[in-house]
Amino acid sequence: MVEKGLLIVLSGPSGVGKGTVRKQIFSQPETAFEYSISMTTRKPREGEVDGVDYFFKSREEFETLIEQGKLLEYAEFVGNYYGTPVDYVRETLDAGKDVFLEIEVQGASQVREKFPEGLFIFLAPPSLSELKNRIVTRGTESEDLIGRRMQAAKDEIELMDLYDYVVENDQVDSACRRINAIIVAEHCRRERVAIRYKKMLEVD
Numbered sequence: 001m002v003e004k005g006l007l008i009v010l011s012g013p014s015g016v017g018k019g020t021v022r023k024q025i026f027s028q029p030e031t032a033f034e035y036s037i038s039m040t041t042r043k044p045r046e047g048e049v050d051g052v053d054y055f056f057k058s059r060e061e062f063e064t065l066i067e068q069g070k071l072l073e074y075a076e077f078v079g080n081y082y083g084t085p086v087d088y089v090r091e092t093l094d095a096g097k098d099v100f101l102e103i104e105v106q107g108a109s110q111v112r113e114k115f116p117e118g119l120f121i122f123l124a125p126p127s128l129s130e131l132k133n134r135i136v137t138r139g140t141e142s143e144d145l146i147g148r149r150m151q152a153a154k155d156e157i158e159l160m161d162l163y164d165y166v167v168e169n170d171q172v173d174s175a176c177r178r179i180n181a182i183i184v185a186e187h188c189r190r191e192r193v194a195i196r197y198k199k200m201l202e203v204d
């Protein structure tokens, strides 16, 4: 039997740098886990490609996916739906590969309920003012949306205790290094437990 892959969830407030960190991790040739591309009803931003950045859906299409149970989790975030395709995640884990989700915190809580054995990492900003800075610098939101995202961020930061690890995104490089180290360590820990059990069963 193939040992199941590890489900890795990276979450944290909008603008903290989840996308930036995730892209850097996946640009490294040694990265051995699979990125689960999300579904969203948000309109593509300039340069975003359907099937690469997201699967872009209409509201009707997304609601059909919800009804059909095709999403592992979904959330409405600042007026749009975002969700994770369940079949892709289950098939990839069953094939023994690790799956990496980059999602907001409501969705991460839903995944926690369905996959308590997953690895949950919270990406935290160095400060709230730096978080606002990053959202403003990115230049993708209107003034009103920035306010809503900052309000959402404050509620989200309160949930960081529910995560296995908190990584501060001070510098992208060092945040990526810490995330990779956590994943390696977690593999060692889990494998060691598995080996110990196998040995116990052998002598039994």
Ligand SMILES: Nc1nc2c(ncn2[C@@H]2O[C@H](COP(=O)(O)OP(=O)(O)O)[C@@H](O)[C@H]2O)c(=O)[nH]1
Residues within 6 Å of the ligand: 012, 013, 014, 015, 018, 019, 038, 039, 042, 073, 074, 075, 077, 082, 083, 084, 102, 103, 104, 105, 106, 107, 108
């Ligand atoms: N729950 C959930 N959140 C998602 C999913 N995909 C992306 N998100 C999150 O939705 C939020 C908004 O994403 P987006 O509009 O791309 O903006 P950005 O991440 O702030 O650049 C971010 O916090 C993403 O991490 C998903 O499949 N499920």
Ligand SMILES: Nc1ncnc2c1ncn2[C@@H]1O[C@H](COP(=O)(O)OP(=O)(O)O)[C@@H](O)[C@H]1O
Residues within 6 Å of the ligand: 012, 013, 014, 015, 016, 017, 018, 019, 020, 021, 134, 135, 137, 138, 169, 170, 171, 172
């Ligand atoms: N460690 C960092 N230091 C400074 N700026 C960062 C850092 N990480 C990300 N950024 C910038 O912050 C903005 C938000 O990052 P993004 O990855 O879009 O966040 P998220 O996906 O969490 O919403 C982008 O302009 C990005 O270049």
